Each structure stands twice: as C-alpha cells, then as structure tokens.
Amino acid sequence: MQKLSNGAFQLSKSRGANGYVIPLGETYAVIDPGMKSxxxxxxxxxxxxxxxxTVSHILLTHYDIDHAGAALALATETGAQLWIGRADADILTGRxxxxxxxxxxxSSIGRPKLPETVYYLGESPGFPADITALPTPGHTPGxxxxxxxxxxxxxxxxxxxxxxTLKQFPRLLITDKAQALDSTAVLEALDVRWVCPGHGKVTARR
Known part of the structure; x- marks a missing residue:
C-alpha cells in the first residue's frame, strides 16, 4: 500500500483499476476495490x-467490473456500507x-454483485462528511x-x-458523450491539487 502526497493511500493489490483508501478520523473509506479476482x-x-x-465505507465510482467486482467480498468481510449511484445499481440488479x-x-459476461443493503450516493443518509460525492455521468449513467x-x-x-489536464476515454467506453463532456468540464473547474484516476498515475495539476 502506497501513501500518497495528499494523505490518502493507493492499494497495491487491487486488480483492474486503481483502488484508494481515505482516512476518516478513526475509520477508513475504500474507493473502487477492483476486480473480484x-x-x-x-x-x-x-x-x-x-x-x-475499521473500514466503514466502500465507495464505488461506477459499476464496471474492474472497479466494483471486489466490493461484495469486502463489504461482507468488513460490514462496511457500500455506496453507489442509483442508476448504476439499477443496471447491476437488472432494473x-x-x-x-x-x-x-x-454486462452479459459478468456483473458485480451488490450486498443486500446498498446506499445511494446523493440520496441515502450517513455519507462521510469529509467527502463530496460529485455526479459525473457519461462513462456510466450513475x-x-x-x-x-x-x-x-x-x-x-x-x-x-x-x-x-483531463481528457475523455475512447468513445466505445462512454455511455453518453454529451454527459461525459459536461462531466469533464465540471472536473476541470474543481479547485483541487491532485487527480486520482481509475487508471493511470495520480497526477498533480499545474
């Protein structure tokens, strides 16, 4: 596990995508724990x-298997709350x-499974006060x-x-191009120092 300059941690063992750990006082939130394998x-x-x-929250940026596949096992092991956008949860449950x-x-090849109780970003109470969940649809709707x-x-x-600076994923991987462009603009406008992406290196903005 690597401690980052921003005080968070990057998982070394997550497969498929970058996974992160954020300290929340006496507990931790895990972002995108990676593939089930x-x-x-x-x-x-x-x-x-x-x-x-002391993992209290599992936060999923979206439903793709390389980000969310390990979430059920981690939630089962820790009892942590699993948080995901409702639109993405509805895809995973077939609604x-x-x-x-x-x-x-x-999706027909394999969908990550969710625990019986799911918490919806922007809707359910109890989300960590130190973190802001920012809707960024486009890659996926939720x-x-x-x-x-x-x-x-x-x-x-x-x-x-x-x-x-930020750029788009290839069009094949984007669900809604217009939404993705809007979300890029939202992220570009943020007053932040570090971008911690799902793929690639954590990068400082200049």
Whole structure:
C-alpha cells in the first residue's frame, strides 16, 4: 500500500483499476476495490495495514467490473456500507439496461454483485462528511467522482494527462458523450491539487 502526497493511500493489490483508501478520523473509506479476482488480496493488504477492522465505507465510482467486482467480498468481510449511484445499481440488479450495445455485451459476461443493503450516493443518509460525492455521468449513467480535501478521485469519468489536464476515454467506453463532456468540464473547474484516476498515475495539476 502506497501513501500518497495528499494523505490518502493507493492499494497495491487491487486488480483492474486503481483502488484508494481515505482516512476518516478513526475509520477508513475504500474507493473502487477492483476486480473480484483480487478481493482476497485487497482484504489481506488492508489486514496487513491494520485497516480492515475499521473500514466503514466502500465507495464505488461506477459499476464496471474492474472497479466494483471486489466490493461484495469486502463489504461482507468488513460490514462496511457500500455506496453507489442509483442508476448504476439499477443496471447491476437488472432494473435498468446498460446504455449501449457494447455495454450490454459486457454486462452479459459478468456483473458485480451488490450486498443486500446498498446506499445511494446523493440520496441515502450517513455519507462521510469529509467527502463530496460529485455526479459525473457519461462513462456510466450513475458515475460519481469523490472530492476529498485537495484531491478528486475521478474513476473513469476522465483520463489524466501528465500535466494534470483531463481528457475523455475512447468513445466505445462512454455511455453518453454529451454527459461525459459536461462531466469533464465540471472536473476541470474543481479547485483541487491532485487527480486520482481509475487508471493511470495520480497526477498533480499545474
């Protein structure tokens, strides 16, 4: 586990996507623990860091399997609340179809499973006061970024260039291009120092 310059931690054992840990006083929030195949490695990593017993929240930027696949196992192990955008939760539970043909094909291969009790970003009470859940739809309809102090954890809303400027994912991976562009503008306007993306390096904005 790597401690970042912003005071958060980046998981070393999450598979498929970058996973992060945010300190919340006496507890921790885990953002995007990665693929199901890496769940036990993430649990072991958190155990080794002395954090597992105090993980209180699991925050999902979106429903993709490389970000959310390990969430159920981690929630079961820790009893932590799992938070996700309602639109993305509805896709995982089959109440809403994925928005594009390519995403429907991907969803048919495998969908992350959710615990029986799910907390909806922007709706349910009890979200950590130190973190802002920012709706950033486009990549998926329920995508959220998380702002904490001088950092934004951007998931797959954007990719980040070496100079800290933001760019879009390839069109094939975007559900709604117009929404994605709007979300990029929202993220560009944030007064933050660090961009912590779902893929690629944590980058300082210049």
């Amino acid at each position: 890496g769940a036990q490695a993430v649990i072991a990593e958190l155990t080794g860091a002395g954090m597992l017993g 809403r179809p994925a928005g594009t043909f390519s995403r429907r094909i991907t 995508h959220h970024a998380f702002v904490w102090g001088s950092s934004v954890f951007s998931g797959d809303a954007v990719m980040v260039n070496p100079d800290g």
